[in-house]
Amino acid sequence: MIETQQASIQDLINTAISHLETEGDTKLISYTKEITDIDPLTFFRQAETLGQNRIFWTSTADHFYITGVGNAWEITAERSPFAETEREWNRLMEDALIHNPYKLPGTGLNAMGGMDFDPEKEKTALWKNFQPSQFTVPAFMLTKRGHSCYLTTNFLVKYGDHPFQLANQLEKRERELFANNPTPEEKMSIEKKTEIAPDAWKQLVKQTTEDIANKQAGKIVLARELRLKFDKKADIAGVLDKLLATQSNSFIFAFEKGEDCFIGATPERLVKLESRELLSTCLAGTAPRGKTVEEDAAIADELLHDEKNLQEHKFVVEMIKQAMLDYCEDVMIPEEPVIYPLRNLQHLYTPVTATLKSSYSIFDVIGKLHPTPALGGVPRKESMAYIRKHEQLDRGWYGAPIGWLDSNGNGEFAVAIRSGLIQGDEASLFAGCGVVKDSDPEAEYEETNIKFTPMLSVMGEGR
Missing domain, CATH: 3.60.120.10 (Anthranilate synthase)
Known part of the structure; x- marks a missing residue:
C-alpha cells in the first residue's frame, strides 16, 4: 500500500504512471477529500443519471452512511468466499495508491458487498446477477459520519494515460454527480x-x-x-426513503447488480x-x-x-x-x-x-x-x-x-x-x-x- 498525505488527483496520477512499466500495467488510485454536507439518499438518487450500479449502506443508530456509485474494482469468489475475498482484498490494498488523510472508518479505499447464504446450494435464475461472493470498490463513494462528509474517488490508471486528461474526466463525472437534478420519485x-x-x-x-x-x-x-x-x-x-423513515435501529442497504437490487432493513x-x-x-x-x-x-x-x-x-x-x-x-x-x-x-x-x-x-x-x-x-x-x-x-x-x-x-x-x-x-x-x-x-x-x-x-x- 502506497499512502500519501498531501496530493492532488493529478499528482497521484503522475505518481501511479511512474510505477507502470509496460503496456497493460494498471494501478488503482483512491483519493479521499472532505466535502460540504450532502444527503446520502440525494446522492444515491442523483447517481441514477450516470446509469451505473449503486450501493447504499447506513447504520441508522450511528448516523453513519456510505453510498457507492459505479465499479472501479471487483472481487469475486466461488467456493471459499472468506479466504478468497480476504486474499484478493489484501493483494489490492498492497498495490493501491491511497490518499486519505482522515483515516476515519468508512473512508479511503473501501469494498462493499456480500455473499451467498450457502455457496453449496444449487443456484437458480432468481439470483443470476449476484455472485456467490462479490465485493465492489465503487468509482465514487460518499461517506457521511454525523455532519461530516467525505468523497472518495477510486479509479484505474493505465500505462500511457495522460494525467491532465484523466483528471479532467474525473472532475467532469464528479460535477455530474453533484448537479442536483435527480429523477423524481415514482410512486408504485x-x-x-x-x-x-x-x-x-x-x-x-x-x-x-x-x-x-x-x-x-x-x-x-x-x-x-x-x-x-x-x-x-x-x-x-423511493423504497430506501421509506425504510429510512420507518426502520430505525436498523442497517438499511441496497446493492444494485444490473437490473436487480437486493434491498432491506436488517x-x-x-x-x-x-x-x-x-x-x-x-x-x-x-x-x-x-x-x-x-x-x-x-x-x-x-x-x-x-x-x-x-x-x-x-x-x-x-x-x-x-x-x-x-x-x-x-x-x-x-x-x-x-x-x-x-x-x-x-x-x-x-x-x-x-x-x-x-x-x-x-x-x-x-x-x-x-x-x-x-x-x-x-x-x-x-x-x-x-x-x-x-x-x-x-x-x-x-x-x-x-x-x-x-x-x-x-x-x-x-x-x-x-x-x-x-x-x-x-x-x-x-x-x-x-x-x-x-x-x-x-x-x-x-x-x-x-x-x-x-x-x-x-x-x-x-x-
Whole structure:
C-alpha cells in the first residue's frame, strides 16, 4: 500500500504512471477529500443519471452512511468466499495508491458487498446477477459520519494515460454527480402478491419437527418467499426513503447488480470492527409490537419469559460466545437479554464486545459466525445440510453477511434479513423462522407473515 498525505488527483496520477512499466500495467488510485454536507439518499438518487450500479449502506443508530456509485474494482469468489475475498482484498490494498488523510472508518479505499447464504446450494435464475461472493470498490463513494462528509474517488490508471486528461474526466463525472437534478420519485403500488407454495412449506415445518424429535438437529431455520408484482418499475431510492423513515435501529442497504437490487432493513449486526475493538449482537426471538403502550409492554414481558424464544436466543448467544473466545480477548456478554424494539417487531437482544487478537481479521470472525443459529440452526453442519436438501428456496444473499471493509482495518457486516430482491416491476421478499421439536406449522407461518411486514409496508399500497 502506497499512502500519501498531501496530493492532488493529478499528482497521484503522475505518481501511479511512474510505477507502470509496460503496456497493460494498471494501478488503482483512491483519493479521499472532505466535502460540504450532502444527503446520502440525494446522492444515491442523483447517481441514477450516470446509469451505473449503486450501493447504499447506513447504520441508522450511528448516523453513519456510505453510498457507492459505479465499479472501479471487483472481487469475486466461488467456493471459499472468506479466504478468497480476504486474499484478493489484501493483494489490492498492497498495490493501491491511497490518499486519505482522515483515516476515519468508512473512508479511503473501501469494498462493499456480500455473499451467498450457502455457496453449496444449487443456484437458480432468481439470483443470476449476484455472485456467490462479490465485493465492489465503487468509482465514487460518499461517506457521511454525523455532519461530516467525505468523497472518495477510486479509479484505474493505465500505462500511457495522460494525467491532465484523466483528471479532467474525473472532475467532469464528479460535477455530474453533484448537479442536483435527480429523477423524481415514482410512486408504485402492489398489484399482486403470490405466496410460493405455502402449504408445502407448512408441511416441511411439520416434517422438520418430527426430524428434530428424532435427533437430526436441535433447531432448523426454514425460510420462504413472497413474490410481488408492481404497477410500474420499482423506484429504489423511493423504497430506501421509506425504510429510512420507518426502520430505525436498523442497517438499511441496497446493492444494485444490473437490473436487480437486493434491498432491506436488517436489525441484526453480525460484527463491527473499529481499531481492533469488536462488537457483535445476538438477535433472536421475535414478537409483534403492541397497538398501545400497555399492550406493547405486555408483549415485551411475555417475550422475555417465553421458553421457545429464550431457547432460540440462547443458541445464538452460546455460538457467538464460542466464536469470540477463539479469536478475541476481553469478551464481555450480559447475563440476560433485553428488548430491541423496531417499528413493526421487537426482538430479544444481547450485545457481545471483545478485542480482536492481532493475528486475526474480520473475515476470520465472519467465517466463524456465519450462519448464526438464528439463520441456520443447531448444530450448524446438520442444520445446513437439512436446509440444503429440503428447502425449496434459493436464499442467495438473503440471510448472509453483507457489509463493507476499509483500508484502515475497519469494517461492519450485518445479516441480510428483512429484505427483498427487486427485479424491475417485480420483487421477491424473504422471511424465515426457527423450527424446534415443539413448533406449530401454523404459528411459524404467521411469524413469517409478521417478518414480511417491514418490507411490504414500504413497497407501495396494495390494490
